[in-house]
Amino acid sequence: MIEIHHLTKRYGSFKAVDDIELVAQSGKITILLGPNGAGKSTTIKSIANLLKFEGNIQICGYDNGSIEAKRCFGYVPETPVLYDLLTVDEHIDFIGHAYQVENYKEKAQKYLELFHLTEKRKKMAKELSKGMTQKLSMLLAFMIEPKALLVDEPMVGLDPASIEETLKILRNIADEGCAVLISTHIIDIVSDIFDEAYIMKEGHIIQRIQKNELQEESLKDFFFELTEGK
Ligand SMILES: Nc1ncnc2c1ncn2[C@@H]1O[C@H](COP(=O)(O)OP(=O)(O)OP(=O)(O)O)[C@@H](O)[C@H]1O
Numbered sequence: 001m002i003e004i005h006h007l008t009k010r011y012g013s014f015k016a017v018d019d020i021e022l023v024a025q026s027g028k029i030t031i032l033l034g035p036n037g038a039g040k041s042t043t044i045k046s047i048a049n050l051l052k053f054e055g056n057i058q059i060c061g062y063d064n065g066s067i068e069a070k071r072c073f074g075y076v077p078e079t080p081v082l083y084d085l086l087t088v089d090e091h092i093d094f095i096g097h098a099y100q101v102e103n104y105k106e107k108a109q110k111y112l113e114l115f116h117l118t119e120k121r122k123k124m125a126k127e128l129s130k131g132m133t134q135k136l137s138m139l140l141a142f143m144i145e146p147k148a149l150l151v152d153e154p155m156v157g158l159d160p161a162s163i164e165e166t167l168k169i170l171r172n173i174a175d176e177g178c179a180v181l182i183s184t185h186i187i188d189i190v191s192d193i194f195d196e197a198y199i200m201k202e203g204h205i206i207q208r209i210q211k212n213e214l215q216e217e218s219l220k221d222f223f224f225e226l227t228e229g230k
Pocket of ligand 1: 016042
């Protein structure tokens with residue numbers, strides 16, 4: 001579970017995120033939706049403890065700055081952070097050892113196949129296409145079998161088949177008990193798989209809604225009503 005209480009992030013005097021509350025439950029896909037500049041990435045980076053912030057964030061019951069929290073969450077950033085000169089296999093070895101993942105090669109193999117990266121294993125990160133680097137970045141976060149998963153704009157740069165595969169994987173990961181939190185502004189892609197949505201605008205959470213509360217209305221219509229078509 002990921003719990004955020006009274007999260008505020010200021011850049012100078014500007015509040016990019018203003019006193020938000022959010023809970024991403026284990027076994028569920030929670031989405032953070034909002035127009036450009038709403039504060040989604042700032043929220044995700046605060047959860048990943050990459051930014052200084054005010055408030056309290058717990059991951060799996062631990063303060064997000066603690067080593068215990070770091071061991072239990074995976075993070076897929078908006079722009080993949082890889083080592084240009086390491087191969088796909090070397091990235092897998094590095095993360096497998098750093099997180100002390102048992103049988104990490106087997107776990108990675110499953111995602112290499114699902115993402116059609118098997119024949120790229122000996123390629124350096126700098127030799128991969130943009131979509132392939134995104135897939136490698138996801139593979140590295142998924143193979144540690146996280147209890148909480150932060151995914152920032154995961155579908156940018158992926159082809160339609162890869163988007164479908166990624167959505168299936170995210171659903172499976174949630175069904176195995178992980179708290180999956182996805183930040184995105186592309187509503188169509190997540191409208192089928194989300195369990196709960198938080199809608200963010202100008203640094204505030206303006207609405208929280210469960211999928212079964214939407215009834216006839218689509219998530220997109222609901223979102224546009226709240227954000228005035230942004
Ligand atoms: N390093 C920074 N310094 C100053 N302001 C920043 C910084 N990073 C983000 N901001 C501002 O904070 C606000 C929220 O930005 P953030 O990147 O969190 O939005 P977002 O919802 O992820 O947007 P997008 O969908 O465009 O990625 C924006 O007004 C942005 O200009």
